[in-house]
Amino acid sequence: MIIDRVRRLDAASVACRARFEGRRKDAHALFVSTEPPHTLEPDPNGFLLGAFIPAWLSRETRVRIDGAVCPLLAANLSIAARLLRTWHRKLPPPPVIECEHGYRPPGTRSASFFTGGVDSLATVHALTKLKPPGHPDRPSAAIVVDMRHHPGIDDKEADARFLRCIATGRELCGPIGLDVIPIHSNISLLSPSASVWVQLYHGAYFAGMAHFLGHQFRLFYLAAGYPATHLVPRGSHPQLDPHHSSQHVRMMHDGIELTRLQKVEALSDWPAALSRVYVCTSTRTGGGNCGRCEKCVRTRLHLLVAGAPGGAFPQGELGADEVRRVRLWNELSRICYEDALPGLRRRGRDDLAAAVEHLVREHDRQKAGKRV
Numbered sequence: 331m332i333i334d335r336v337r338r339l340d341a342a343s344v345a346c347r348a349r350f351e352g353r354r355k356d357a358h359a360l361f362v363s364t365e366p367p368h369t370l371e372p373d374p375n376g377f378l379l380g381a382f383i384p385a386w387l388s389r390e391t392r393v394r395i396d397g398a399v400c401p402l403l404a405a406n407l408s409i410a411a412r413l414l415r416t417w418h419r420k421l422p423p424p425p426v427i428e429c430e431h432g433y434r435p436p437g438t439r440s441a442s443f444f445t446g447g448v449d450s451l452a453t454v455h456a457l458t459k460l461k462p463p464g465h466p467d468r469p470s471a472a473i474v475v476d477m478r479h480h481p482g483i484d485d486k487e488a489d490a491r492f493l494r495c496i497a498t499g500r501e502l503c504g505p506i507g508l509d510v511i512p513i514h515s516n517i518s519l520l521s522p523s524a525s526v527w528v529q530l531y532h533g534a535y536f537a538g539m540a541h542f543l544g545h546q547f548r549l550f551y552l553a554a555g556y557p558a559t560h561l562v563p564r565g566s567h568p569q570l571d572p573h574h575s576s577q578h579v580r581m582m583h584d585g586i587e588l589t590r591l592q593k594v595e596a597l598s599d600w601p602a603a604l605s606r607v608y609v610c611t612s613t614r615t616g617g618g619n620c621g622r623c624e625k626c627v628r629t630r631l632h633l634l635v636a637g638a639p640g641g642a643f644p645q646g647e648l649g650a651d652e653v654r655r656v657r658l659w660n661e662l663s664r665i666c667y668e669d670a671l672p673g674l675r676r677r678g679r680d681d682l683a684a685a686v687e688h689l690v691r692e693h694d695r696q697k698a699g700k701r702v
């Protein structure tokens with residue numbers, strides 16, 4: 331792959347051209363933009379992070395980039411690639427990075443990526459609660475990334491989610507001193523696979539976006555989706571994300587010390603956040619919570635255990651029949667439901683506890699069947 335024409339279009343947008351050289355011969359005019367008064371830097375490190383995994387998965391043998399790449403990022407990417415090859419044994423050798431080297435001056439502020447979900451709300455809450463205003467590691471911005479052009483989501487749904495996240499960010503993060511910075515980009519067009527996005531790519535992608543803001547920000551938090559007790563290989567992972575750092579931009583995977591239920595409980599002293607939380611996995615709800623998918627029901631259960639209002643969901647009180655209709659789809663969802671059991675019993679909701687136990691039994695039975 332060749333990346334050239336790295337340039338600033340205006341104060342709020344940057345661009346480059348990326349051309350595949352191997353099996354794929356397609357070329358892409360890539361852009362990243364924000365909205366004034368926010369500004370972006372045409373940092374080649376950002377485009378490298380956005381293009382490296384797509385180039386690798388397309389079996390490109392090199393990524394040649396016009397512009398100076400941070401030597402620390404180049405070294406980190408080779409470590410990240412080694413880790414990914416231990417997780418995914420069939421990956422070919424990674425592409426060689428051909429570039430000049432150079433350091434860029436670091437910014438002074440910290441920022442957190444923000445989706446309005448449980449994980450990013452818990453990250454923002456914990457970091458702003460414990461670190462006083464003016465502390466260099468306290469996030470002073472919430473970065474909201476537009477999911478348009480990402481695999482598995484159509485433009486209408488992506489636009490609705492983005493508007494919701496921006497509105498939630500302004501409502502919740504504004505009053506505690508965070509700027510809300512929107513980011514739009516089409517870089518993920520380079521990798522049209524949803525499974526690649528989840529399994530290998532999204533941590534590098536967000537680190538790429540961080541670098542375009544690196545003239546102001548030196549530390550970026552990416553909220554953990556999995557607790558330390560149940561880590562699995564993923565595109566954002568506590569072992570992987572730090573290796574998307576350069577000398578001037580440091581990526582931090584935040585929040586693995588807490589389970590998802592503990593995060594909801596920690597948010598119970600921020601009721602405005604829990605009444606706006608957005609967790610839904612449905613791609614047909616116009617940016618709203620459907621209240622019925624596995625993640626919505628799991629969150630409704632956790633809110634009930636935490637004694638928090640369920641106003642973020644369209645349904646009223648959660649019923650056992652709604653829980654029984656859910657299908658657990660991986661170990662994390664199983665653990666999240668099991669974690670709710672003691673709290674449900676404590677609150678006298680034996681009906682829901684029985685429904686959760688039924689789900690867990692079904693999940694275990696199906697898993698055992700697959701093993702046979």
Ligand SMILES: [Zn+2]
Nearest residue numbers: 610620623626
């Ligand atoms: Zn849902």
